[in-house]
Amino acid sequence: MNLTIVEDAEAMGRFAADIFEAQIKAKPESVLGLATGSTPVPLYQQLVRDSREGKVDFSGVRTVNLDEYAGLSPENPQSYRYFMQENLFDHISILPEHTALPNGRAKDLAAECLQYDQRISDWGGIDLQLLGIGHNGHIGFNEPGTVFEKKTHVVTIAKKTRMANARFFDGDIHAVPKMAITMGIGNIMKARKIILLVSGESKAKILDTALFGDISPAVPASVLQLHPDVTVIADVAAAGLIENKIRSVV
Numbered sequence: 001m002n003l004t005i006v007e008d009a010e011a012m013g014r015f016a017a018d019i020f021e022a023q024i025k026a027k028p029e030s031v032l033g034l035a036t037g038s039t040p041v042p043l044y045q046q047l048v049r050d051s052r053e054g055k056v057d058f059s060g061v062r063t064v065n066l067d068e069y070a071g072l073s074p075e076n077p078q079s080y081r082y083f084m085q086e087n088l089f090d091h092i093s094i095l096p097e098h099t100a101l102p103n104g105r106a107k108d109l110a111a112e113c114l115q116y117d118q119r120i121s122d123w124g125g126i127d128l129q130l131l132g133i134g135h136n137g138h139i140g141f142n143e144p145g146t147v148f149e150k151k152t153h154v155v156t157i158a159k160k161t162r163m164a165n166a167r168f169f170d171g172d173i174h175a176v177p178k179m180a181i182t183m184g185i186g187n188i189m190k191a192r193k194i195i196l197l198v199s200g201e202s203k204a205k206i207l208d209t210a211l212f213g214d215i216s217p218a219v220p221a222s223v224l225q226l227h228p229d230v231t232v233i234a235d236v237a238a239a240g241l242i243e244n245k246i247r248s249v250v
Contacts, residue, residue, distance in 0.1 A: 001211070001224070002231045005239045009199060012233050013042025016130075016195055019231060020047060021056045023128045023193070028060040031120075033129030033183075034088075035066050035140075036080045039197045040130060044088040051092040058094040062123050064116075065101040066131075066140040067182035070154065072104050078168055078175075079104065102152065102181035113152040113181060120187065129191035133198055136160050137206050137219035141182035144218050150184035185223055194230045196221070201237040208241040 006012045020043070023030050034040075050056045065080060074081035081101050089099050100119055106112035120126060131139050136158060138144065143158045157165075162176040169175040188194070198207050210221035211232065224230050234242075 001227075003211070003242070003245070004231070004233050005243065006233060006235055008235060009042045012039075012197060012199065012235055013044075013046040015233055016040075016043040016197060017046035017050060019195060020128065021050060024056055024058070024061060027127060028057065030061055030127045031123045031125065032061060032063045033066065033126040033188075033191055034063050034084065035130045035132055036083045037132050039132045039199045041087060043130070043197070048088065048091040058092045061094055062098040063089075063094065063100065064120055064123070064126060064183075066188075067180050068102040068104040069177040070104045070109060070179040070181060071177050104177075104181060109154045109181060113154065116152045116181070116183075117187070120183075126187070126191040128193045128195065129188055131188070131194060131196045131221075131224075133196060133203060133206060133210060133221045134161055135164060135202065135206055137210055137221045139185070139188060139221045139224075141180045142185050142188075142220045144220060146185060146217055146220055148185045148189070148217060148223050151186045152181065152183050155180055155182055185220060189223060189227055191227075192229065194224065194227055196224065196230060196232045198232065198234040198238040200235070201240060203234075203238045204240040204242075207232075207234060207238055211242060212245065 006015055068080045072079040076082060102116050103112050133139060136144055141155045141157055157178055157180055162173050165176050166173040210219055213222060215222045215225050
């Protein structure tokens with residue numbers, strides 16, 4: 001596991017973008033696993049800038065997102081499809097048919113999960129997977145207690161996670177969907193490379209627990225200790241409890 005501290009969000013975005021762009025240059029048809037939320041926004045902003053300047057070409061790239069809320073249409077401003085269009089896809093040269101997210105409005109959500117797994121398989125698996133971490137250690141919407149081997153599945157979102165996400169719904173937890181489709185830990189762990197972005201003092205304790213505590217479904221992100229190629233990029237605030245364990249500082 002490669003652990004790196006960065007000074008701020010801008011540095012995090014630049015550092016992560018360099019890794020993504022190196023992956024694309026090495027394999028132009030790369031399959032990228034993407035995530036939503038506020039933490040990856042500086043990364044996406046940097047990728048957009050570099051795409052406009054001709055530093056990276058997304059025309060052969062395919063993407064699969066970690067998750068999507070159940071019940072929200074792609075046009076809903078709070079859907080993850082909408083987020084990805086606004087923050088990345090609409091501003092780079094990627095083909096629309098090469099961007100995949102679970103369909104949260106599918107009539108049969110269980111069947112949609114199977115189809116999503118098949119899509120990932122048909123595309124040859126994920127070359128580089130982007131992750132964030134929740135305050136309870138969730139990755140994707142894999143809440144504490146999730147079986148490590150599980151693939152794409154329907155979840156009931158934990159109240160703590162819905163509370164954290166309420167800021168995207170004008171602070172109203174009742175507006176946050178109670179269910180979602182998420183890639184499972186089984187999907188995530190099959191990615192050839194993983195980047196974990198962590199920002200803010202509120203994530204310091206869970207980051208320390210996930211990286212240096214016991215490997216347990218009680219802390220889903222702890223499974224990353226078993227992956228052969230993980231890069232953790234944490235800002236100074238998030239790294240407060242692990243700074244003496246970090247191998248490099250940029």
